[in-house]
Amino acid sequence: MIPRERIRNFSIIAHIDHGKSTLADRLLSITGGLTQREERAQFLDKMDIERERGITIKAQAVRLSYTHTDGLEYMINLVDTPGHVDFGYEVSRSLAACDGALLVVDASQGVQAQTLANVYLALDNDLEILPVLNKVDLPAADPKRVASEIEESIGLDTSEILSISAKSGLGVETLLQTLVEKLPAPSGDSDAPLRALIFDSWYDPYRGVVLLVRVVDGKISSGDDIFLMHSSSKYTVLEVGAYTPHHSKLDGLETGEIGFVICGIKTLRDAKVGDTLCAVKGAELLEPLSGFEDVKPMVFAGIFPVESADYSELGESLEKLALNDAAITWEVENSSALGMGYRCGFLGLLHMEIVQERLEREFDLDLITTAPTVVYQLKHPDGTVETLDNPAKFPNERRRETIVLEPYISAEIHVPNEFVGTVMRICQERRGEQKEMRYLTKDRVTLSYELPMSEVVFDFFDVLKSNTKGYASMDYELSEFRESDLIRLDLLVNGESVDALSLITHKDNAYSRGRSLCKRMKAELPRHQFVVAVQSAVGNKIIARETIPALRKDVTAKCYGGDISRKRKLLEKQKKGKKRMKSVGNVQIPQAAFLNILKSD
Amino acid sequence: MQVYIHYPYCATLCPYCDFFSTTADEDPGYQASARKELAIWSRFLEGPVTSIYFGGGTPGRMAPSLCAALIADVDKRFGLSSSAEITLETNPDDVTEQGIRDFLAAGVNRLSMGVQSLDDEELKMLGRRHDSASAIAAVAAARAAGVENLSLDLIFGLPNQSESGLKTMLERFFALQVEHVSLYGLTIEEGTQFGVDLAAGRFTELERASWLRMYDLVADAASSHGLERYEISNFARPGRCSRHNRSYWRDGNFVAIGPGAHGQRRLKNGGLQRRFNPRSVKGWRAAVESWDKAGEFAPHEELSPESWLREACMVGLRDLRLGIDPQGWARSFNLADETLMATVKRLVECGDLSAVAPHRLLSKAMHRVDAVAAELLNA
Numbered sequence: 001m002i003p004r005e006r007i008r009n010f011s012i013i014a015h016i017d018h019g020k021s022t023l024a025d026r027l028l029s030i031t032g033g034l035t036q037r038e039e040r041a042q043f044l045d046k047m048d049i050e051r052e053r054g055i056t057i058k059a060q061a062v063r064l065s066y067t068h069t070d071g072l073e074y075m076i077n078l079v080d081t082p083g084h085v086d087f088g089y090e091v092s093r094s095l096a097a098c099d100g101a102l103l104v105v106d107a108s109q110g111v112q113a114q115t116l117a118n119v120y121l122a123l124d125n126d127l128e129i130l131p132v133l134n135k136v137d138l139p140a141a142d143p144k145r146v147a148s149e150i151e152e153s154i155g156l157d158t159s160e161i162l163s164i165s166a167k168s169g170l171g172v173e174t175l176l177q178t179l180v181e182k183l184p185a186p187s188g189d190s191d192a193p194l195r196a197l198i199f200d201s202w203y204d205p206y207r208g209v210v211l212l213v214r215v216v217d218g219k220i221s222s223g224d225d226i227f228l229m230h231s232s233s234k235y236t237v238l239e240v241g242a243y244t245p246h247h248s249k250l251d252g253l254e255t256g257e258i259g260f261v262i263c264g265i266k267t268l269r270d271a272k273v274g275d276t277l278c279a280v281k282g283a284e285l286l287e288p289l290s291g292f293e294d295v296k297p298m299v300f301a302g303i304f305p306v307e308s309a310d311y312s313e314l315g316e317s318l319e320k321l322a323l324n325d326a327a328i329t330w331e332v333e334n335s336s337a338l339g340m341g342y343r344c345g346f347l348g349l350l351h352m353e354i355v356q357e358r359l360e361r362e363f364d365l366d367l368i369t370t371a372p373t374v375v376y377q378l379k380h381p382d383g384t385v386e387t388l389d390n391p392a393k394f395p396n397e398r399r400r401e402t403i404v405l406e407p408y409i410s411a412e413i414h415v416p417n418e419f420v421g422t423v424m425r426i427c428q429e430r431r432g433e434q435k436e437m438r439y440l441t442k443d444r445v446t447l448s449y450e451l452p453m454s455e456v457v458f459d460f461f462d463v464l465k466s467n468t469k470g471y472a473s474m475d476y477e478l479s480e481f482r483e484s485d486l487i488r489l490d491l492l493v494n495g496e497s498v499d500a501l502s503l504i505t506h507k508d509n510a511y512s513r514g515r516s517l518c519k520r521m522k523a524e525l526p527r528h529q530f531v532v533a534v535q536s537a538v539g540n541k542i543i544a545r546e547t548i549p550a551l552r553k554d555v556t557a558k559c560y561g562g563d564i565s566r567k568r569k570l571l572e573k574q575k576k577g578k579k580r581m582k583s584v585g586n587v588q589i590p591q592a593a594f595l596n597i598l599k600s601d
Numbered sequence: 602m603q604v605y606i607h608y609p610y611c612a613t614l615c616p617y618c619d620f621f622s623t624t625a626d627e628d629p630g631y632q633a634s635a636r637k638e639l640a641i642w643s644r645f646l647e648g649p650v651t652s653i654y655f656g657g658g659t660p661g662r663m664a665p666s667l668c669a670a671l672i673a674d675v676d677k678r679f680g681l682s683s684s685a686e687i688t689l690e691t692n693p694d695d696v697t698e699q700g701i702r703d704f705l706a707a708g709v710n711r712l713s714m715g716v717q718s719l720d721d722e723e724l725k726m727l728g729r730r731h732d733s734a735s736a737i738a739a740v741a742a743a744r745a746a747g748v749e750n751l752s753l754d755l756i757f758g759l760p761n762q763s764e765s766g767l768k769t770m771l772e773r774f775f776a777l778q779v780e781h782v783s784l785y786g787l788t789i790e791e792g793t794q795f796g797v798d799l800a801a802g803r804f805t806e807l808e809r810a811s812w813l814r815m816y817d818l819v820a821d822a823a824s825s826h827g828l829e830r831y832e833i834s835n836f837a838r839p840g841r842c843s844r845h846n847r848s849y850w851r852d853g854n855f856v857a858i859g860p861g862a863h864g865q866r867r868l869k870n871g872g873l874q875r876r877f878n879p880r881s882v883k884g885w886r887a888a889v890e891s892w893d894k895a896g897e898f899a900p901h902e903e904l905s906p907e908s909w910l911r912e913a914c915m916v917g918l919r920d921l922r923l924g925i926d927p928q929g930w931a932r933s934f935n936l937a938d939e940t941l942m943a944t945v946k947r948l949v950e951c952g953d954l955s956a957v958a959p960h961r962l963l964s965k966a967m968h969r970v971d972a973v974a975a976e977l978l979n980a
Contacts, residue, residue, distance in 0.1 A: 530808070530809050531805070531806055531808070547799075547802070547805070549789055549796075549799050549800075549806055564863070564912065564916055565863070565875060565877075565902055567915070567916070568912050568915060568978060571915065571971065571974055571975040571978050571979070572975075572978060572979060
């Protein structure tokens with residue numbers, strides 16, 4: 001057994017593409033965790049979607065064995081955290097399971113907002129932070145500048161900053177040595193009653209729910225009767241172990257160790273991230289570990305089957321999906337345009353895309369997802385507060401005394417100073433309020449904004465990126481609900497209102513929103529045998545209109561210079577297109593239109 | 602085997618026209634490239650040629666000597682059948698009696714004139730340079746020059762056109778006593794001036810129901826003047842059907858000359874190979890040169906026998922007299938396509954097609970020809 005002094009628990013903080021997964025893989029291969037055959041790219045990202053998108057959704061914890069130059073063997077637990085703002089809570093819990101962190105910064109790109117946000121999270125959790133410059137072998141690398149940026153923006157001492165190339169392996173051995181020397185060993189009381197932090201969990205079809213835990217005090221062994229303090233449920237431990245990175249069974253996990261616990265939990269809902277695991281005996285005398293939150297969905301959208309017959313299958317698929325996704329919520333939604341489906345809640349847009357993709361991929365469903373919306377609040381004169389997650393339910397005629405509140409976020413946007421003007425314009429267009437502007441260095445700026453979440457949720461980040469040559473980075477958190485002058489904008493197709501295309505917007509933006517909505521719809525709709533009119537309306541008032549001309553009525557006297565292929569393609573296209581369309585009245589609306597109407601022009 | 606020759610030059614562009622056309626002067630290399638292209642095609646296809654069609658653009662504006670040279674070349678390269686139909690498209694304002702005489706002397710024996718309407722307001726809207734009086738005069742001039750086989754183009758379905766107005770105009774139109782009428786229901790194409798105007802909301806398209814009633818009005822007027830509807834939008838006196846028009850798909854081989862033209866050759870197994878010319882004179886001329894060097898057929902599209910069979914049904918449906926014979930066609934190339942045959946059977950059962958092969962489109966399905974065609978194509 002390795003004594004606690006020789007345990008190091010750490011995670012890697014890095015911006016997307018700054019090389020976190022590559023470094024993790026490199027550490028695995030240096031310490032002999034992977035055979036050559038297994039050294040495929042990004043071993044730790046297990047889900048297909050994770051690998052394809054190059055992002056980490058679920059946290060992972062790998063136990064490595066490392067022999068230091070002092071001749072002693074160390075146990076190194078690497079916790080790989082999710083890398084997206086949608087999963088911020090999971091990140092904070094993963095960091096809470098660690099004692100130290102490597103801050104990996106791309107030596108050419110420098111510090112990004114998201115990195116900064118995670119550094120602050122790490123500092124909040126009292127982690128020792130070891131700065132590392134990655135990709136120093138690239139021609140564009142400017143280690144000096146980036147090091148001083150780290151020093152100025154975060155206040156870390158960079159006099160002994162490590163320079164590595166995770167890709168080539170340069171400096172990674174030294175990194176391991178330094179890590180052992182500089183990062184602290186875990187604290188904790190091995191004689192105290194068991195308390196372990198659950199920092200992630202997932203569903204394994206063969207083993208049930210697997211909990212990733214950090215033992216804070218005491219010890220956990222197979223056969224123990226345990227209690228989850230926030231869920232208030234009891235289980236018996238069936239198996240404990242660690243990932244090396246392979247699933248390896250152990251007799252127990254000691255104070256300070258990180259590993260997995262399997263105890264027959266059936267669904268992820270019962271295994272809340274941030275919960276405290278303790279022994280059944282004496283549980284009532286213990287304090288739960290701090291930092292627990294119930295994760296609440298921030299973004300809502302309707303998910304409908306293209307074929308209405310698939311409705312019950314969609315419900316079953318959501319049930320199965322939720323075994324492995326504790327954050328998603330759903331309830332039945334009935335749309336006059338799209339029929340029966342579900343109103344689903346997500347952590348953010350990425351989460352929504354992942355859910356939709358998994359439903360289509362793993363359950364082979366053909367789906368329509370409606371435009372995402374945030375949760376609004378209606379404060380009625382009698383003091384009751386109604387939450388509203390569906391534009392279709394937004395009252396067009398409401399009592400004067402009813403107040404509408406919308407969620408705002410505090411955003412930190414990090415950008416080179418040449419783009420400050422651009423970013424300010426984008427934020428202003430989206431009703432943002434500037435709070436602060438800080439120069440991190442002489443040419444890097446952090447802008448703090450309060451923004452309505454509804455303005456950010458859909459494509460704000462894309463717009464930000466594309467207008468700053470990809471340099472802007474952003475992090476945000478929910479700040480408050482504010483009173484706002486909001487109205488419902490309806491879309492009419494040939495005079496018929498399509499509830500699934502309604503959206504909520506600020507009154508001042510209604511006209512421009514209405515116009516762009518019609519334009520967008522025109523671009524999305526195929527031509528029909530008849531003219532299709534698309535209108536947007538506020539209440540009974542039409543505010544914009546677009547007309548989609550009818551399909552060619554083909555009785556042309558001649559083939560165009562013998563161009564039969566063209567005619568064939570015209571007719572072929574009509575049929576193929578139909579598969580993924582939804583009929584609203586006699587108009588066929590393509591699946592993607594319901595989501596795409598929110599896109600900016 | 603047939604030859605289509607595209608002459609893209611026009612005095613002005615019409616706002617509805619979607620063929621490749623230009624108001625530029627004739628490229629000095631047009632003749633040489635066209636003749637070279639004929640020579641190249643003759644490496645791959647054999648005559649005799651039963652139809653030559655000069656389309657455009659306005660081929661009536663070409664020099665009769667150019668027309669004569671091209672006809673002579675077709676004869677030299679492929680052999681021209683003695684009864685070949687040789688059609689020339691022209692516009693009323695490009696017609697002179699002498700000019701037509703020269704074209705007839707060059708070998709042209711059928712004239713297709715873009716009259717379009719006899720309503721002066723409509724002609725203005727269509728961007729035509731002629732009015733109804735000059736159209737009538739042009740028909741007289743063609744007759745005087747000796748044209749015996751005359752076809753007129755007619756457009757209906759203009760925005761704001763009324764059914765009664767159309768009726769009155771049709772009386773005058775059919776009084777011209779021509780052999781053939783090609784009907785064109787106005788559709789607004791993106792990329793044409795009308796497309797831009799429609800998008801800008803300068804006018805609205807006719808409603809489909811009204812459009813279809815007008816279609817029927819024209820068909821009724823044609824039949825009461827002795828012209829039979831032999832094709833979904835073509836009408837002719839007995840024996841005056843356009844041979845070129847109706848054999849596009851039956852023969853399988855046609856030579857395409859000029860920018861924007863499409864040609865094809867039939868393969869032994871029943872499949873097709875197609876070549877598409879670029880829609881610019883310069884591009885086309887360059888393509889002819891590089892094709893000459895390549896020495897191979899180099900198709901832009903290849904159709905399997907199975908795809909051809911379905912496409913033949915799609916196009917053949919338009920021929921109301923000859924109809925389609927998928928069973929017979931499949932047999933002649935040893936093809937089997939049960940789903941297509943099942944679809945034919947279903948269409949027969951629901952009354953869209955006649956019961957016995959060759960299956961003809963029945964009148965109740967006339968307005969849905971594209972939908973029926975799509976069913977066969979996508980069976």
